[in-house]
Amino acid sequence: MQSYSWWVERRKLGGGEEENQGFQHRIPRSLIGMEDEELILPLDDIEKDIDPRDIETPDHWIPRNPDLIRLTGNHPFNSEPPLKALVANGFLTPLSLHFVRNRGPCPRLQWETHRVQVSGLVRRSLTLSMAQLAAISSISVPVTLMSSANRRRELGPLQPVTETGKWSAAGIATSLWTGARVSEILEACDVDLDRARYVRFRGVGYSSSVSIDLARDPLTDILIAYKQNDLPLLPDHGFPARVIIPGRSSERMVKWVTNIDVLDHDPTPESDFCVPQINAAISSPGPGEDVTTVDRSLLIQGYAFCGGGRKVASVSIAVGSSDAWKQADIEYPEENISLAPRNGHHWCWALWSCPADLPTDLEPGSLVSIRCRAVDQEGCSQPETMTWNAQGLGNNSHYRIYLTVVNISSDAGILELQCSHDSPQ
DSSP: OOOHHHHOOOOOOOOOOSSSSBOOOOOEGGGGGSSEEEEEEOOOOOOOOOOOOOOOOTTHHHHHOOOOOOOOSSSSSSEOOOOHHHHHSSSSGGGGOOOOOOOOOOOOOOOOEEEEEEEEEEESSSEEEEHHHHSEEEEEEEEEEETTTHHHGGTTTOOOSSSOOOOOOEEEEEEEEEEHHHHHHHHHHHOOTTTEEEEEEESSEEEEEHHHHHHGGGGGEEEEEEEETTOOOOOOGGGTOEEOOOSSGOOOOSOOOOEEEESSSSSSOOTTTTOOEEEEEEEESSSTOOOEEEESSSEEEEEEEEETTEEEEEEEETTOOOOEEEEEEHHHEEHOOOOOGGGTTOSOOOEEEEEEEEEEEEETTEEEEEEEEEEEEEESSSSSOOOOOOTTTOOSOOEEEEEEEEEEEEEEEEEEEEEESOOOO
């Protein structure tokens, strides 16, 4: 594992085709603590060219997927993928479709020279090179990252928010993260447990913290990660090392980590939005999509996620103003590839689908809404209406799409519809 340029040049994995059509390879399940068989990682067409929009910015050296939707102009780089494409790729998200939330330029760091220092209320301070960090026994665990700004866009019509970036529901992604457990690093440092109360992670330009109890518990799967989907991290995702704190918002997972400080106080207390609440969204049909149905039935698909390690218990949909909710079928791929659910933690999203029956009295110009809601294992449900806040964070209200009838073929019974996320009325 070398510098970022090494990553760009790595165009094939596992002896693939002569012409690279993307990365897809298998890793033994033993790497994630499972027995037998293999885990297939997502097909990923890694961008190797510089986007012209980045040439005049400090990030002029970073190749990026031009299909990502830029939310704050060219710089700093904050982006999300098209929602339908994100979910259609399945449980593990290709790196090229992972959302990015940056506060400023990406630091241009090198694997060979980067160091992570552990200090504070410890009896043995450490300064770890990346080679030393990678030599610590590692684990690989699937974890969903979701920005606290996810679905901010929906709050705008209520009242303008102070933060920029009109995030839709695609500020979420799931990857297989590989790294060293923070609990093992702290054990090597001999923490002063009489005084230690918190652990702060410092990166380039920002920091976050967790309690000492969470940091020392190996079952919380808090990592200093250096691989994502079995590849070195991209610069936008923290190369060469970042913190992964399952169950917390992505903003707490410091990128480009340089320091781990053991303290007697909490320097960066968690806000109300640091643990994502139960949330679900519809990915298909997607905004702007033209939809045709012969039997007035549509397959509705999407994702659901809850922070804090809580499992998604159910997802349901309702058509129009009806209060008749229909249960969706839910898939939990995490339970087949991770030990976390066996330890009482669900760190990942669930994918769901449900057929929706449209009303029989539709005519051209008719508008039909479809809502979804999820419930977590503790019985907490998404609220029906949005609650505005100045930063536009933590929106987890019922997710809605709107279908406008464009044409009806009475002979064949064919409905042509157009989907929107914003109400045309």
